[in-house]
Amino acid sequence: MAAGVAAWLPFARAAAIGWMPVANCPMPLAPADKSKRQDELIVLNVSGRRFQTWRTTLERYPDTLLGSTEKEFFFNEDTKEYFFDRDPEVFRCVLNFYRTGKLHYPRYECISAYDDELAFYGILPEIIGDCCYEEYKDRKRENAERLMDDNDSENNQESMPSLSFRQTMWRAFENPHTSTLALVFYYVTGFFIAVSVITNVVETVPCGTVPGSKELPCGERYSVAFFCLDTACVMIFTVEYLLRLFAAPSRYRFIRSVMSIIDVVAIMPYYIGLVMTNNEDVSGAFVTLRVFRVFRIFKFSRHSQGLRILGYTLKSCASELGFLLFSLTMAIIIFATVMFYAEKGSSASKFTSIPASFWYTIVTMTTLGYGDMVPKTIAGKIFGSICSLSGVLVIALPVPVIVSNFSRIYHQNQRADKRRAQKKARLARIRVAKTGSSNAYLHSKRNGLLTEALELMGTPEEEHMGKTTSLIESQHHHLLHCLEKTTGLSYLVDDPLLSVRTSTIKNHEFIDEQMFEQNCMESSMQNYPSTRSPSLSSHPGLTTTCCSRRSKKTTHLPNSNLPATRLRSMQELSTIHIQGSEQPSLTTRPLPTTSNESQGIQGKTKVKCHK
Amino acid sequence: MKLLPCSAAKTSSPAVQSNVEDELEMATVRHRPEALELLEAQSKFTKKELQILYRGFKNECPSGVVNEETFKEIYSQFFPQGDSTTYAHFLFNAFDTDHNGAVSFEDFIKGLSILLRGTVQEKLNWAFNLYDINKDGYITKEEMLDIMKAIYDMMGKCTYPVLKEDAPRQHVETFFQKMDKNKDGVVTIDEFIESCQKDENIMRSMQLFENVI
Numbered sequence: 158m159a160a161g162v163a164a165w166l167p168f169a170r171a172a173a174i175g176w177m178p179v180a181n182c183p184m185p186l187a188p189a190d191k192s193k194r195q196d197e198l199i200v201l202n203v204s205g206r207r208f209q210t211w212r213t214t215l216e217r218y219p220d221t222l223l224g225s226t227e228k229e230f231f232f233n234e235d236t237k238e239y240f241f242d243r244d245p246e247v248f249r250c251v252l253n254f255y256r257t258g259k260l261h262y263p264r265y266e267c268i269s270a271y272d273d274e275l276a277f278y279g280i281l282p283e284i285i286g287d288c289c290y291e292e293y294k295d296r297k298r299e300n301a302e303r304l305m306d307d308n309d310s311e312n313n314q315e316s317m318p319s320l321s322f323r324q325t326m327w328r329a330f331e332n333p334h335t336s337t338l339a340l341v342f343y344y345v346t347g348f349f350i351a352v353s354v355i356t357n358v359v360e361t362v363p364c365g366t367v368p369g370s371k372e373l374p375c376g377e378r379y380s381v382a383f384f385c386l387d388t389a390c391v392m393i394f395t396v397e398y399l400l401r402l403f404a405a406p407s408r409y410r411f412i413r414s415v416m417s418i419i420d421v422v423a424i425m426p427y428y429i430g431l432v433m434t435n436n437e438d439v440s441g442a443f444v445t446l447r448v449f450r451v452f453r454i455f456k457f458s459r460h461s462q463g464l465r466i467l468g469y470t471l472k473s474c475a476s477e478l479g480f481l482l483f484s485l486t487m488a489i490i491i492f493a494t495v496m497f498y499a500e501k502g503s504s505a506s507k508f509t510s511i512p513a514s515f516w517y518t519i520v521t522m523t524t525l526g527y528g529d530m531v532p533k534t535i536a537g538k539i540f541g542s543i544c545s546l547s548g549v550l551v552i553a554l555p556v557p558v559i560v561s562n563f564s565r566i567y568h569q570n571q572r573a574d575k576r577r578a579q580k581k582a583r584l585a586r587i588r589v590a591k592t593g594s595s596n597a598y599l600h601s602k603r604n605g606l607l608t609e610a611l612e613l614m615g616t617p618e619e620e621h622m623g624k625t626t627s628l629i630e631s632q633h634h635h636l637l638h639c640l641e642k643t644t645g646l647s648y649l650v651d652d653p654l655l656s657v658r659t660s661t662i663k664n665h666e667f668i669d670e671q672m673f674e675q676n677c678m679e680s681s682m683q684n685y686p687s688t689r690s691p692s693l694s695s696h697p698g699l700t701t702t703c704c705s706r707r708s709k710k711t712t713h714l715p716n717s718n719l720p721a722t723r724l725r726s727m728q729e730l731s732t733i734h735i736q737g738s739e740q741p742s743l744t745t746r747p748l749p750t751t752s753n754e755s756q757g758i759q760g761k762t763k764v765k766c767h768k
Numbered sequence: 769m770k771l772l773p774c775s776a777a778k779t780s781s782p783a784v785q786s787n788v789e790d791e792l793e794m795a796t797v798r799h800r801p802e803a804l805e806l807l808e809a810q811s812k813f814t815k816k817e818l819q820i821l822y823r824g825f826k827n828e829c830p831s832g833v834v835n836e837e838t839f840k841e842i843y844s845q846f847f848p849q850g851d852s853t854t855y856a857h858f859l860f861n862a863f864d865t866d867h868n869g870a871v872s873f874e875d876f877i878k879g880l881s882i883l884l885r886g887t888v889q890e891k892l893n894w895a896f897n898l899y900d901i902n903k904d905g906y907i908t909k910e911e912m913l914d915i916m917k918a919i920y921d922m923m924g925k926c927t928y929p930v931l932k933e934d935a936p937r938q939h940v941e942t943f944f945q946k947m948d949k950n951k952d953g954v955v956t957i958d959e960f961i962e963s964c965q966k967d968e969n970i971m972r973s974m975q976l977f978e979n980v981i
Binding site for chain 1: 820827842847883891899919923927931939969979
């Protein structure tokens with residue numbers, strides 16, 4: 158429960174009086190405030206600096222060090238204060254958390270020191286308020302990255318024989334610096350990529366003439382040499398691709414990755430060329446395929462970090478680029494149309510159609526000005542000049558904006574995604590902590606009643622189950638219990654066993670009060686199995702008169718063809734009682750499984766119990 | 769009155785003070801409560817108890833007043849599984865005795881004083897006031913149904929047994945059977961108090977929260 162809200166618990170409990178006249182069955186007893194001491198100031202001495210606060214302030218968060226009895230370990234009898242040998246600066250933030258319910262992260266503090274202190278005091282870092290959470294997470298991430306880098310460099314120095322051959326290969330591919338062999342492989346592939354690209358380029362250069370025919374490009378003159386070079390490169394690339402495919406931890410993911418697609422596209426044309434014959438019809442297509450050989454240059458991106466970052470940046474700013482493109486297209490269409498109609502009148506005009514004018518508009522707007530298309534009419538010249546002026550604006554202005562947008566949007570997207578990813582997890586964790594009280598209620602309902610039953614029965618068989626709840630929690634649970642009583646419903650728990658038991662508990666409690674109210678004659682009705690059963694409700698006062706005797710014999714139900722688990726027999730017993738007694742207008746559904754049997758043996762058990 | 773000019777002045781000044789404070793409230797939404805001694809005289813709490821209560825109150829509402837939204841938020845923290853906004857609304861109206869849309873510390877203390885330290889009569893009176901939504905002195909079946917639905921809403925959806933549609937209505941019928949003596953379809957304050965005093969359960973549960981503070 159939040160800090161301040163715990164202070165309102167007395168108010169919520171007092172307001173529960175509003176339910177009392179409406180309720181049909183009596184309320185459970187309130188938990189006794191055993192520690193009836195006045196609220197006192199306690200002194201916390203942290204490395205010499207004394208902090209003082211109320212005891213109840215600290216008890217708002219009973220699952221931390223200061224809020225629980227754990228702080229008693231630090232109590233100094235001589236000075237009657239709690240001494241902590243920790244950093245007083247961070248303690249200030251911790252204490253403020255108790256006071257205000259918000260945990261702040263001071264910017265000047267080192268992240269790992271802060272984390273250590275929080276761990277010491279038992280406080281979850283997720284509770285850090287929104288104002289400081291981002292900063293905290295950023296610093297934590299930086300720290301984690303730094304640690305990871307340190308680890309990596311450590312790992313690189315030592316050998317790791319535990320990795321399998323496949324894993325070592327993959328590591329060698331990804332980090333060329335891990336071993337000499339990897340480095341060699343890295344440089345070799347880089348060299349061959351360069352060779353391949355240069356080959357493709359040089360292939361088309363005209364290289365001297367053969368006497369009697371026109372100039373040939375080098376590719377055709379030395380076709381055998383170039384073919385061998387190409388084959389060698391493709392061989393290397395294929396081997397590399399297959400090796401990577403073998404070593405990849407997830408082959409499916411590797412195949413889908415961008416780099417592998419580039420690899421495939423780089424070597425496919427060669428194989429297709431091998432397969433296809435030198436047919437005139439398909440040679441045109443074959444030539445087109447050769448274009449894809451230029452994709453080999455993208456293989457360099459494995460070797461260059463900068464290329465990768467550029468690619469990623471472009472991808473992430475796609476919307477900005479798209480907008481630029483769209484506005485440019487709009488402007489082009491407008492000006493092309495205007496120019497076309499302006500130049501329509503002039504003779505021998507190059508502006509034959511609007512799409513033909515596109516070329517003029519683009520060349521003018523980007524201030525290229527080739528001069529192959531020029532307007533001749535006066536109107537055309539006027540609009541042409543407007544076009545070039547606006548071209549400067551349209552292109553020159555957005556570019557810096559886009560460049561700055563790149564970095565801004567890039568960082569913003571990253572932060573927003575981070576926050577969104579963290580938010581769900583954070584909220585889930587905080588929700589778990591907050592509803593911990595209500596969920597704990599459902600468990601302690603069983604445990605609390607069990608402990609009370611055990612107390613009543615005086616059996617020291619087992620210790621108190623479950624965690625000891627603080628006073629505030631037990632008061633909150635009592636409040637929820639009163640609401641259950643008022644409405645006649647009970648909170649549903651996930652655990653089916655628990656729900657059966659709680660329903661049994663409810664029925665039992667209800668039944669006990671019913672018996673008490675209506676007739677106290679049937680005194681020894683409650684023959685309960687001895688162990689582990691919440692045999693009585695938490696109303697010792699009510700049942701002393703009529704249900705004083707409590708035999709520990711297990712009931713033997715005649716006609717009971719159910720397995721003799723105590724739970725089921727208790728369930729039966731409760732159903733019997735429900736059927737037997739008057740049913741007020743509460744919406745208790747009789748347990749369907751045992752209703753049939755209960756009718757039959759109802760009379761018998763009544764007789765039996767009177768003995 | 770003439771013999772005690774001081775007390776007269778004293779009794780009038782809080783009224784004037786609270787009027788001024790009400791205006792200030794509207795303007796700056798900041799409210800300082802009466803002096804501690806005055807509150808101690810008006811309520812049945814000791815000084816220490818008032819101090820503890822005020823510290824908690826001020827912590828959650830630094831401005832000194834609670835408006836309905838904050839009230840609903842605070843109350844719903846205690847019942848995370850259900851929807852307690854309707855009931856919190858009724859509760860707010862019960863605490864906000866001067867109907868100015870905000871519960872100040874004085875209203876708060878007044879209400880708590882009745883609930884925790886009042887006589888059974890006063891408590892029943894307060895409960896009647898809570899149920900009587902339009903404050904006309906009669907509890908009709910519709911008002912009771914609203915209250916009942918609000919209470920059942922607080923339990924939420926995950927209950928055992930599953931909440932039936934007409935459970936609140938049935939509950940209201942039971943209530944009216946018990947309380948409405950002359951069967952005229954409304955419950956007056958006298959019928960209410962009389963019926964409650966006859967019911968031992970209710971009497972006993974009224975004493976339940978004596979030791980809350």
